[in-house]
Amino acid sequence: MSFSLGLPWVSNGRTTVSGLISKVIPFSCVDGPGNRFVIFLQGCNFNCKNCHNPQTINFCNHCGDCVEQCPSEALSLNDGKISWNSRQCESCDQCLDICPVNSSPMVEEKTVEELLQQIRVASPFIDGITLSGGEATVQLKFVKAFFTAVKNDSALNHLTCLIDSNGYLPLSAWKSVLPVMDGAMIDLKAMDADLHKWLTGRDNFRVFQTIEYLASVSKLIEVRLLIIPNINDTAEEKMAVKDYLSSLNTNINIKVNAFSNKAVKGEAIDWLSLSEEKKALYLQSINR
Numbered sequence: 694m695s696f697s698l699g700l701p702w703v704s705n706g707r708t709t710v711s712g713l714i715s716k717v718i719p720f721s722c723v724d725g726p727g728n729r730f731v732i733f734l735q736g737c738n739f740n741c742k743n744c745h746n747p748q749t750i751n752f753c754n755h756c757g758d759c760v761e762q763c764p765s766e767a768l769s770l771n772d773g774k775i776s777w778n779s780r781q782c783e784s785c786d787q788c789l790d791i792c793p794v795n796s797s798p799m800v801e802e803k804t805v806e807e808l809l810q811q812i813r814v815a816s817p818f819i820d821g822i823t824l825s826g827g828e829a830t831v832q833l834k835f836v837k838a839f840f841t842a843v844k845n846d847s848a849l850n851h852l853t854c855l856i857d858s859n860g861y862l863p864l865s866a867w868k869s870v871l872p873v874m875d876g877a878m879i880d881l882k883a884m885d886a887d888l889h890k891w892l893t894g895r896d897n898f899r900v901f902q903t904i905e906y907l908a909s910v911s912k913l914i915e916v917r918l919l920i921i922p923n924i925n926d927t928a929e930e931k932m933a934v935k936d937y938l939s940s941l942n943t944n945i946n947i948k949v950n951a952f953s954n955k956a957v958k959g960e961a962i963d964w965l966s967l968s969e970e971k972k973a974l975y976l977q978s979i980n981r
């Protein structure tokens with residue numbers, strides 16, 4: 694069976710769709726409200742200097758460079774396609790370090806139905822499902838098909854369907870997913886347009902549009918701030934964040950995350966980490 698990203702085919706009389714999945718966590722309490730089943734989708738349209746999971750940014754081009762690097766012979770190249778043997782893998786991450794395009798050979802193609810089967814096992818213990826990434830909306834066809842399948846499943850449709858996003862999706866696309874999405878958590882990486890572009894490679898115009906639109910239709914669950922000392926915690930940024938958040942409904946949760954220079958690459962390795970104490974002070978200073 695050939696793979697088409699997010700495109701449907703018919704199997705056993707059922708239309709199904711597959712996505713490229715970098716990781717699944719059956720129980721998480723940090724990816725939205727309550728206990729959640731989290732699916733991390735591969736691919737991102739930002740290129741953040743401070744990315745903690747750079748191997749989720751790009752799609753594998755099957756160059757095969759990582760095969761020889763694997764000490765456990767868990768990787769092979771078959772018919773020009775990388776193949777990962779999870780049973781042999783020892784999670785050393787050497788393949789991630791060597792990949793020249795910030796990808797991973799351990800990404801798996803999973804159908805909506807395969808994921809639903811995993812969720813049925815976890816469902817007595819969870820409040821909902823979060824699609825994260827990478828940037829989940831890069832695989833929008835999969836996102837819509839997956840949430841539609843959850844909402845159409847009488848045993849699962851009590852679960853909330855949330856997206857964890859960088860907010861870059863255009864409004865027309867948000868509108869198309871809204872009927873099957875219960876809400877979203879949106880990252881606000883910087884208020885200043887130039888700073889945002891320097892940090893992420895993209896401007897923040899669409900991020901503001903997303904936040905304001907989702908807030909207006911009561912689908913904005915949380916705004917997330919990742920605070921990096923001396924980069925986006927200046928007095929001007931802080932004041933701009935405070936003013937902007939004050940314009941939003943106070944029911945919307947604001948979450949401050951502390952930057953850590955562990956697990957980053959490039960120049961961000963030399964950036965300062967934010968202590969828990971300074972994180973608490975920051976949160977206090979932007980209190981609405």
Ligand code: SF4
Binds near residue numbers: 756757793797798
């Ligand atoms: S994961 Fe990276 S190194 Fe390995 S085959 Fe894919 S693109 Fe090449």
Ligand code: SF4
Binds near residue numbers: 766
């Ligand atoms: S993480 Fe797994 S697949 Fe990658 S190099 Fe290590 S053992 Fe091999």
